[in-house]
Amino acid sequence: MDHRSSLSIRKNGRMERRERADAARNRRAILRAAEELLRRHPPEQVSVERVAAAAGVGKGTVFHRFGSRTGLMRALMSERARELEEAVTQGPPPLGPGAAPSERLVAFLEAVAELAARNGNLMAAHEHAVLTSKSEQPREANPIYVFWHRHASGLIAEARPDADAELIAHMLLGTLHMEPVASLLRAGGHERLAASFADLVRGLLKP
Amino acid sequence: MDHRSSLSIRKNGRMERRERADAARNRRAILRAAEELLRRHPPEQVSVERVAAAAGVGKGTVFHRFGSRTGLMRALMSERARELEEAVTQGPPPLGPGAAPSERLVAFLEAVAELAARNGNLMAAHEHAVLTSKSEQPREANPIYVFWHRHASGLIAEARPDADAELIAHMLLGTLHMEPVASLLRAGGHERLAASFADLVRGLLKP
Structure with a gap:
């Protein structure tokens, strides 16, 4: 096995782990934000935009993680x-x-x-x-x-x-x-x- | 007081009592018929026509007594x-x-x-x-x-x-x-x- 390609695989592995960790953290942040908003507002006022803003992520990330509201x-x-x-x-x-x-x-x-x-x-x-x-x-x-x-x-x-x-x-x-x-x-x-x-x-x- | 008019008042009284008795009997018959039909059929199938037929009265009598379904x-x-x-x-x-x-x-x-x-x-x-x-x-x-x-x-x-x-x-x-x-x-x-x-x-x- 070539030394550089093995290093590159390890690098990719680290990146994938980091991406998975980021995704899990985003998922938790979005769920926490949605729960907090629902505690204080009627559900029709809890939009994806509002959840995304409260979680500090983009609206696209919410749709990517959960498909829909x-x-x-x-x-x-x-x-x-x-x-x-x-x-x-x-x-x-x-x-x-x-x-x-x-x-x-x-x-x-x-x-x-x-x-x-x-x-x-x-x-x-x-x-x-x-x-x-x-x-x-x-x-x-x-x-x-x-x-x-x-x-x-x-x-x-x-x-x-x-x-x-x-x-x-x-x-x-x-x-x-x-x-x-x-x-x-x-x-x-x-x-x-x-x-x-x-x-x-x-x-x-x-x- | 004129004898005949007094008799006529008594006659009217008897007729009114009979009408009230008929009305009360109709009312009970309609309610019993509706209850019996509702026990055996979903409510959307219990029409005023059907209740009237089961109670042996006209449809108009049901509307007269209860206003609506x-x-x-x-x-x-x-x-x-x-x-x-x-x-x-x-x-x-x-x-x-x-x-x-x-x-x-x-x-x-x-x-x-x-x-x-x-x-x-x-x-x-x-x-x-x-x-x-x-x-x-x-x-x-x-x-x-x-x-x-x-x-x-x-x-x-x-x-x-x-x-x-x-x-x-x-x-x-x-x-x-x-x-x-x-x-x-x-x-x-x-x-x-x-x-x-x-x-x-x-x-x-x-x-």
Whole structure:
């Protein structure tokens, strides 16, 4: 192997790694900027231009990374949901394995309420899209919802094998999406919702 | 006073009473026919013509009594809600006064689930109207919902003064309106929903 071409390969490798690192950093910066803007503004005011400016990147970079504004919104929701899924399956208790089912479910619903509040405007925008478009899948077929529902119903079934875990999990998770609870979340009231989830869950699952 | 005119007044009185009795009977027949049709068909297939035919009256009579198809739907929902309100305020326990708050709330949510199942297509049609029309008031401002919420939150507060009765009542009642619970109700699964309401309520309110 020629010495110069091997050096050139190493150089190209370094450049590619740097490009990948830049891309990952841009991606994170864009997602953080979009989340921050959505916390403070209704979704129709959060344009790609505005996200790009807040993230310190060009508008083209946002389209290159996420395809479209809808793609960005989906990516943001997926990113948050993935973090929660990791915490639930591998993180420390009470969210992760190792605590009693009732305490795991209380911690999970608290995390879901917090996520819904942080991304309230985003969820509202997503709900609106689902309601007004026939092509969108219903909420209960969404992979994020499927995971949330399976986790919640599993914990209910573990502590209360006699209860209708499947239905009760739908009932608990459904409260997030409905008025006036959704307005409460958008107004930052997720701790109030988490406290009532805890009352319902501890009552249902206490031995 | 002239004998004949007094007789004529009595005759007119009898005729007016008979007309009022006919009108009330027609009204009941129309409401029963509409309810029966809505139980078996999607609301867009329940036309005024069809209701009139099933009730054995003319189409004009339906319009005369209810103003419009929407007026008929509203009247039907109000009628069912009024019957439930009477049972709650003056009927026998556990729905009416005299039972423990938890048993009254279990009975109330069972009745609400049954009403929602009987009028599921109607509620779906109403929800759709609310979601697609800006002029409709939100569900939580509807007088029926206001009564239901006040009753449920009052019972929760009575048994659990430390709980967030207002929010929990919204959470419980909200489950009726959301997928996949709404589909379950339309498919006749109100007993399954009532059983899960009972599990949640007894857990929350047990001493």
